[in-house]
Amino acid sequence: MLRMSTLFLRTLRDDPSDAEVPSHRLLVRAGYIRRAAPGGFTWLPLGWITYRKVEDIIRDEMNKAGFQEVHFPALLPREPYEATGRWTEYGPNLFRLKDRRNNDFLLAPTHEEMFTLVVRDLFSSYRDLPLSIYQIQTKYRDEARPRAGLLRGREFVMKDSYSFDVDDDGLQASYDRHRDTYISTFDRLGLPYVIVSAMSGAMGGSASEEFLAPIDVGEDTFVQCTSCGYAANTEAVLVAATSVPSVEHPAATVVDTPNTPTIDSLVEHLNAADATQRSDRPWAADDTLKNVVLNLVHPDGTVEPLAIGIPGNREVDLKRVEAQVAPAEPTPFTDADFEKYPSLVKGYIGPQALGTNSPSGIRYLVDPRVVNGTAWVTGANTAGHHVTHLVCGRDFTADGSIEAAEVLEGDPCSQCGEPMSMARGIEIGHIFQLGRKYAEALDLRVLDADGKQVTVTMGSYGIGVSRAVAAIAESHHDEYGLCWPRAVAPADVHLVIAGKDDGPQRPAAETLAAEFEAAGIDVLFDDREGVSPGVRFKDAELIGVPTIVVVGRGITDGLVEVKDRLTGERTDMPIGEVTAHITALLANA
RNA sequence: CGGGGUGUAGCGCAGCUUGGUUAGCGCGCCACGUUCGGGACGUGGAGGUCGGAGGUUCGAAUCCUCUCACCCCGACCA
Structure with missing residues (x-):
């Protein structure tokens, strides 16, 4: 029994001024948590009871699935992370520190290396697999900007699991088992969620899905098709295939388009003059092809220019580009870069100047909507001039396609063609098939039935435990305060x-x-x-x-x-x- | 890292423009009395390095310089 006469609790009448999102505001006001450090929170009695209920449900579901709990230190030596390259690749988000002998240590942001190493130390036969082990552990990330209370801290608790299998079928089975377990876990927690296709990003690997709690204050944007149920993080959304009616396009024509630095001004100009008007309908922004040049910085430091052609009614979504070109990093093209490519006329770049076989030699990738037989208005590679009726396949070709254009509300679903809606969500779980990246880097191999060494394939699965508490608060409150689901109420x-x-x-x-x-x-x-x-x-x-x-x-x-x-x-x-x-x-x- | 905002009691805020009593208000806290189904009331109290450092001045919460922290937007981010 908790007696309020003696409980270590003080509720606040006013909202704390530094809290913006409902979970942060209410958890502080109701006396569940207190800020203790930038991105770090103290759990008070009511909060700690609730936190433990969440943790216990997650643990219980893990155990029911046959996964085994272990526990690693949060403080780790540099060497394993050096072996996988993450000591440097992880960048400034990694908390690094030194011991008294000046040796490098880190506060782990995630534990792939340690799990891989401990399995390598103990297991060596295919008979030992499959294996799934997990821990519930405090993680550290030196976030540039911690925010929204528990939702993005620099210290937080994560449940992370790892599966180990001899082959791809085994990995798929382990992945599916985790997926099912996550479904039952979030159901028990009372958390609403959408399972979306995701990019595996810097972690490497292939299949990847996120569990997003659909809440407006979330940091992830996803699309969802109400017709067929397809859902994806915007980073991972695929453009729907376009069917191209076979029509005879007029010949490509260079037209004078002075003072048309933007797509809007270009479209307006084309529609204003008799010479450039369309006979059937006015020109629209998505008749134009916008060509954007970026630099890709590869992990080894080499820089490669990349041109991207997208319909003019859209912007390049750098997050989507980054997901496509990882581990390379896209950076904007500067004026100095333009000077190195005299064939590129800033603001009037056209496909003829791009591509590995063009004078510039810059690799040219286009949006999947730019397919053979589609006609475009685009730059003529001369200042103040554009080309109309430039037909893909007839007048130009690209080196390939890329999912780089921003996703817009109402875009057709790649599965069924119906319009998709966009929403924001909090990432509460992420499951993905890591494959052999870590096993190879750390030499995790087992003997198979034929006595041959095979590299183990891995999966990685995370649930943000402390974040889940905040996500539940986000989805379970009203104007008067919190309304906990029974399973996690204090x-x-x-x-x-x-x-x-x-x-x-x-x-x-x-x-x-x-x-x-x-x-x-x-x-x-x-x-x-x-x-x-x-x-x-x-x-x-x-x-x-x-x-x-x-x-x-x-x-x-x-x-x-x-x-x-x-x-x-x-x-x-x-x-x-x-x-x-x-x-x-x-x-x- | 870029842009904007804010730092004054446990919480929310005023005071700063135009420097000058003992730095103020509401909530909360302590004591006593009244009240008792929707954040009650009275009386009396406790609680402050005015984020920090330096400077200007006879005198700085207030003006100047630097710095730190927090919040928001962006960038970044398993």
Whole structure:
């Protein structure tokens, strides 16, 4: 039993000024957490109870799936991360430190290396596999900008699992098992989620999906097709295939287009003059082909220019480009770069000047919408001139295609062609097939049935535990405070005394609290003296325990009020029936 | 890292433009009394290196310089 008269808790009447998002605001205000460091939080009693319930559910589902829990240090030596290249590749987000002998250490942002090494140390036969092991561990990332309270901290708790298999089929099975386990885990946590296709990014590997809680304050953008259910992170969205009607296009024509530095000004200019107007309809921004040049900086430091052609009604989405060209990093083309390529006329770059066989020799990749038979208005490689009716396949060819254009609300689904909608989400889980990157780097091999050495293939699976607490708060609150799902609430019932300190309510409530406890019901008991009823009700709503029991004026008739925090529904019932009622609520949850 | 904003009691804020009593208000906290089903009231209290350092001045929360921290937008980010 938690007695509020002695509980280490102070609720705040006002929102803390440094908290913006609801989870941060409410968790601080209701006395669950306190900021302790930039990107670091202290868990207070109510918060820690809730946190542990979340952690226990995650652990329980892992164990039910047959995964085994281990625990590594958060403080690790440099060497394993040197072997996989991540000591340098991870960049400034890695917390690095030195011991007294000046040896390099790090605070682990994730533990692929350590898991790989410990399996290599202990296992050496295909008979030992498959194996999935996990830990629930504090992780450290020196985020440039921690924000939104628990949602993006520099210290946070993550459940990370790793699977080890001899072949791709085994990896797929381990991946599927984790996927199923994540589904049951998030269901139990009461977290809404969407499973989206994702990019594996810097981690390497192939198949990858994210579990996103669809909440506006989330940092990830995803698209979802309401028709067929396809969902993907915008980084991973594929452009729908375009069918090209076979029509005879006019010959490509160079036209004067002075002072048309932007797509809008170009379209306006074309539509204004008789000579350039279309006969069938006005020109539109997506008739134009915009060519953007970037530099790719490869991990070894070499720089390669890359030209990207996309429909003019869209911008280049650098995140999407980055996901495509990883591990290389795209950077903007500078004026100095343009000077090195005199064939490129800034603002009027056309496909004829691009491509590995062109004068510039710059690799030219186009949006998947730019396919053979499509006609475009694009730069003529001369200042103040554009070309109309430049047909892909007839007048120019590209070196390939790239998913680089921004995704727009309503874009057709690549699976079924129906319009897709965009939304924001909080990444609460990520599963992906790592493959053999780490096993190769760290020499994790086992003997197969034929006695041959084979490199193990791995999967990596994460759930943000502390972030999940915040995500639940984000999805379970209203204007009055938190409304926890039963499974993670800090108590089963919040028992409130509403009456004079020396009235009959107090002894009745004490008796009821004892009865709850005997029945195995966790009770948060507001037994404070000298606190007015309004304060008690406000605090109960703020704290968010799913059921609130009020022992008030009805007690003279033997009645207490049972209130549902979420719906606000109140029911008076005889005090003798309450315990059975709550027990039934818990059983049905 | 770029742009913007804010640092004054546990929380929320005023005071700063135009330097000058003992730095103020609400909430919270302590004591006493009243009140007791929707953040009650009265009386009396405790609590501050005004983010930090340096400077200008007879005198700095207030003006100047530097610095640190936090928040927002962007960049970055398993």
